[in-house]
Amino acid sequence: MKGYFKCSGISKTYSKGQIALRDVSFEIPMRGIFSLIGRNGAGKTTLVRILATELMPTSGNVIVDDIDIINDPDTIRRRIAIIPQEARAISWLTPMQTITTFLLYRGVKYSEDKAKAKEVLKEFGLTTVSDKLNRTLSGGQKRKVLVAALVASDADILFMDEPTTGLDPISRAELWDILSYLKKDKFIFLTTHYLEEAERLSDRIGILDQGEIKAIGTMAELRAKVPKKYSISLLDGDHESVEIDNNGSIIKIGSRIFVDENEAYVIAKDLINRNIRFSINPVSLEDIYYSIVKRDIRGEDHVQE
Amino acid sequence: MYRSSQMAASILVNAVYAMKNFPITLVNTLLSPLSFLLVITLASHGRLLSVSLGGALIMSMVSSGIGLQGDLSHLKNDFKLQDMVVSSPTTASVYLVGMAISEIVYSIPAIAVLGVLASIYIHTTVTGIFQIIAVMTLMFSFSILLGFTLATITYDIIQSWAFSGIISTLISTIPPVYYPITYIPMPFRYAAYASPTTYGAELVQNAIGFVHISTASFITDWMILILINVVFLFIAVKKARWREV
Ligand SMILES: Nc1ncnc2c1ncn2[C@@H]1O[C@H](COP(=O)(O)OP(=O)(O)OP(=O)(O)O)[C@@H](O)[C@H]1O
Ligand SMILES: [Mg+2]
Numbered sequence: 001m002k003g004y005f006k007c008s009g010i011s012k013t014y015s016k017g018q019i020a021l022r023d024v025s026f027e028i029p030m031r032g033i034f035s036l037i038g039r040n041g042a043g044k045t046t047l048v049r050i051l052a053t054e055l056m057p058t059s060g061n062v063i064v065d066d067i068d069i070i071n072d073p074d075t076i077r078r079r080i081a082i083i084p085q086e087a088r089a090i091s092w093l094t095p096m097q098t099i100t101t102f103l104l105y106r107g108v109k110y111s112e113d114k115a116k117a118k119e120v121l122k123e124f125g126l127t128t129v130s131d132k133l134n135r136t137l138s139g140g141q142k143r144k145v146l147v148a149a150l151v152a153s154d155a156d157i158l159f160m161d162e163p164t165t166g167l168d169p170i171s172r173a174e175l176w177d178i179l180s181y182l183k184k185d186k187f188i189f190l191t192t193h194y195l196e197e198a199e200r201l202s203d204r205i206g207i208l209d210q211g212e213i214k215a216i217g218t219m220a221e222l223r224a225k226v227p228k229k230y231s232i233s234l235l236d237g238d239h240e241s242v243e244i245d246n247n248g249s250i251i252k253i254g255s256r257i258f259v260d261e262n263e264a265y266v267i268a269k270d271l272i273n274r275n276i277r278f279s280i281n282p283v284s285l286e287d288i289y290y291s292i293v294k295r296d297i298r299g300e301d302h303v304q305e
Numbered sequence: 306m307y308r309s310s311q312m313a314a315s316i317l318v319n320a321v322y323a324m325k326n327f328p329i330t331l332v333n334t335l336l337s338p339l340s341f342l343l344v345i346t347l348a349s350h351g352r353l354l355s356v357s358l359g360g361a362l363i364m365s366m367v368s369s370g371i372g373l374q375g376d377l378s379h380l381k382n383d384f385k386l387q388d389m390v391v392s393s394p395t396t397a398s399v400y401l402v403g404m405a406i407s408e409i410v411y412s413i414p415a416i417a418v419l420g421v422l423a424s425i426y427i428h429t430t431v432t433g434i435f436q437i438i439a440v441m442t443l444m445f446s447f448s449i450l451l452g453f454t455l456a457t458i459t460y461d462i463i464q465s466w467a468f469s470g471i472i473s474t475l476i477s478t479i480p481p482v483y484y485p486i487t488y489i490p491m492p493f494r495y496a497a498y499a500s501p502t503t504y505g506a507e508l509v510q511n512a513i514g515f516v517h518i519s520t521a522s523f524i525t526d527w528m529i530l531i532l533i534n535v536v537f538l539f540i541a542v543k544k545a546r547w548r549e550v
Pocket of ligand 2: 044045046085161
């Protein structure tokens with residue numbers, strides 16, 4: 001089907017026997033931003049590298065716009081571009097040189113190259129540093145140079161593996177703006193472990209855990225997967241576990257609990273009486289992740305519901 | 306259709322811009338063949354000047370492969386350039402040829418200086434000149450193929466530094482490249498034949514008239530150089546990991 005990204009049964013076992021992906025299947029429209037979330041080692045990079053035709057899967061296939069990209073990668077390579085995890089702008093080049101050479105690799109003509117780079121550098125607010133060495137730029141600027149190179153290419157499927165990791169909040173917000181702008185005419189496939197980033201930016205989100213896709217869909221679709229619509233979080237660390245009598249039944253909670261509207265009312269009242277500080281919110285992506293994967297993304301295992 | 310601009314990208318990234326921004330890299334490529342030349346010439350009271358000039362020409366070619374090995378590994382593992390290029394409309398051979406040419410660009414100053422010196426101090430025939438150029442070409446392609454093969458199996462720059470040290474010692478410092486093989490006492494002479502550079506040097510020394518080898522050795526030396534290239538081409542094609550598995 002045109003306009004769709006379809007993975008069927010993708011598995012990857014590295015040569016040392018390390019299993020990274022288990023039977024990953026999904027189908028997503030190639031529109032807007034898709035974010036793949038998951039903990040360290042979940043298999044995000046492995047999946048992205050397979051989709052970007054850098055890595056062969058052990059089994060399974062990927063069909064993009066009716067093209068089998070595992071067996072016929074050449075056609076799709078004109079349309080995809082990637083910023084790998086831990087990619088760095090080459091230190092001895094300037095942003096201008098970084099972008100122009102990337103475009104040359106992609107087959108852009110020498111004569112058009114520089115004008116394109118100039119335009120994108122301006123768009124990214126990098127004009128003043130365009131002829132300084134990458135080595136002398138800030139981390140955020142360096143990352144922007146790579147994103148700019150991708151944008152300057154004519155690729156319409158952009159993979160970015162953790163593009164915002166290590167950036168300060170302002171640089172991250174700037175990059176978000178750029179991505180939100182880009183998604184108008186490109187499909188962006190990104191990975192992140194910042195859940196608020198995924199929630200804010202993405203049209204669709206996939207949750208990958210231990211090499212398996214646990215859930216995939218729009219925020220609304222993911223919300224529908226959790227039974228309770230609100231979450232209550234305790235704000236003081238010393239109330240790790242509180243037992244509350246809720247109309248006769250005992251609910252034991254950790255630092256967080258999912259509730260429906262009525263329960264929220266009862267528990268809130270009780271917490272106020274006990275003088276325990278708390279917050280109450282509609283379920284966020286973090287809560288959904290939490291309840292689907294049964295673990296906090298930062299690695300706190302097995303919290304009770 | 307895009308081939309030439311894609312090759313140009315490798316040459317720009319790996320040679321032109323690097324040299325432009327760090328001219329010190331040129332000093333390095335110039336210095337090492339010249340320093341050997343100087344030491345051998347002085348130690349032999351000038352008698353080995355032409356031989357060591359021939360040796361320096363061979364070494365400037367071999368250093369391309371050593372350089373390539375380090376540069377490819379650096380670009381692949383530290384900057385992820387190769388990953389970005391793999392998912393682009395480029396092929397492994399276009400990338401490699403561009404990178405190989407970029408290594409020659411580094412050697413241009415050394416080749417120029419050595420070429421001038423050679424035209425003054427080496428006296429040979431036109432056929433001799435062609436033989437020297439052919440040996441240099443075979444040495445270049447051998448070292449590039451070796452460098453490429455090693456680069457595809459390294460995943461850390463530290464490993465690549467170790468390879469550089471080992472190869473340059475094994476194929477350039479120890480073998481009789483800057484002096485005739487007869488200087489090596491007998492049982493050890495056979496060990497020298499383990500290095501491809503020994504055959505190249507023997508042919509160059511023969512071309513400049515410093516040694517005279519039999520027709521049989523002459524033919525054998527060429528065959529071996531060509532065979533080594535074929536073998537390494539085969540290994541490079543087999544081993545090259547463009548899309549990883
Ligand atoms: N080249 C490799 N060889 C062997 N095992 C690997 C290799 N690359 C990754 N793995 C393993 O595969 C699993 C998935 O790794 P991957 O890098 O895909 O995770 P990730 O979700 O991207 O993690 P992170 O958030 O830390 O980047 C891990 O268990 C990892 O140890
Ligand atoms: Mg990763």
